Amino acid sequence: MSGSLIHSPLPSGTVLDKRYRIKELIKAGGYGATYKAEDTCVDGKTVALKEMLDTFQDADERQVGIRNFLAEIQILQRLAHPNIPRISDQFMAGASFFFVMDYIEGTDLSTLLRENNGEGFEEQDVLEWGAQVCDALAYVHKLKPKPVIHRDIKPSNLIRRDRDMRIMVVDFGIAGVYNPNKDRWVGTPGYAPPEQQWNQDSVDGRADIYALGASLHHLLSGQRPESPENAHFTDLPFSQWFSNHQEPFTHMKPLNQLRPDLSEECCRLVAKALFWNPDDRYGSATEMLEALRALVPGCGQPEPDVQHDFRLRVREAQAKWIEPALREIARRFPGRCLTPSIPSEYDYFVFSLASFTPLELHIKVNPDALAIEFYRKQGLLQKDLLGTADLRGATAGTEIAGIIREFIEDFESF
Known part of the structure; x- marks a missing residue:
């Protein structure tokens, strides 16, 4: 390699x-x-x-x-x-x-900045976007047993979706896990906080708060944050480095100098996210979200997402009815189950049993119909529809149980 x-x-x-x-x-x-x-x-x-x-x-x-x-x-x-x-x-x-x-059909915020001739966006728009990102960060930072830290929040990882103008946060968690070359920067210079270049195990959600602050600064000012001088400071203990860096954004001009039209409260909010010392920033994404909503009431609360709600129903159906039923089949026919594992999340999955020819149950999520479809396929024959479970109704569990029972009966009849 x-x-x-x-x-x-x-x-x-x-x-x-x-x-x-x-x-x-x-x-x-x-x-x-x-x-x-x-x-x-x-x-x-x-x-x-x-x-x-x-x-x-x-x-x-x-x-x-x-x-x-x-x-x-x-x-x-x-x-x-x-x-x-x-x-x-x-x-x-x-x-x-x-x-x-x-x-995601949409445009990332970095591209939108270029299309805006590099000029900063309106304060209310940026605060709305920031609140949506904060809401997502608050969710992942509270996950149990271990929080998820993004580690690379920046405008190019924030996509404004075309169909509803919702801000989608992409590339979650990858920067900190996939860093085989330890001499390379973790995250993106200018947006990544200083502590992110030290022991990754000690990084918490406040690293994402800094990166979001740098992103908001960029979106408001139109000026991309540059790396601070001597930014690759891994030879120094973190406490030694930031003891002389108590002030925020020493490598960025204060927003009120770049955009005199911005409110004082907005400038203070961004500045608080950008302190070098994590202890001086917002203590959590939830705290920063509350500060954003104090400036723009109701921000970060877009209209309900029908497809997201449907995916939650799919996840529930897979965990509550489909996965237990398939595991029971595998237990009943241990030498004849050809499927080594059952994923917890899928759009399309094939469960196979051995007969004189394999008998397969194809499970397909249909977001257009808000349903899960089940197909039967034997050997080289074309698959045929066994049944459909409408996840909008109260009988989805009964429908799924009946479809899987028919599949088992077909297998036992061979």
């Missing part, structure tokens, strides 16, 4: 994991690329496919990296917040890790 960060993006038409066909490259970076792809198992549904290169230098480091990556992805797959795209799948192919997430 090479430590080189030179990477050629995969060409359009490449099919990965026998399922995902790449349509186009969205962006490429030192550690991999993000693609727009289609899920051939779910009616060509558009998804975002994130590739992360295996750049580890030795076998032991690689094994630790793989374990960390898979563990983090499993955590991220359980996230359920309307401002966070859902991760639906993960796999390895060649020298890369891949994970699949919802594709």
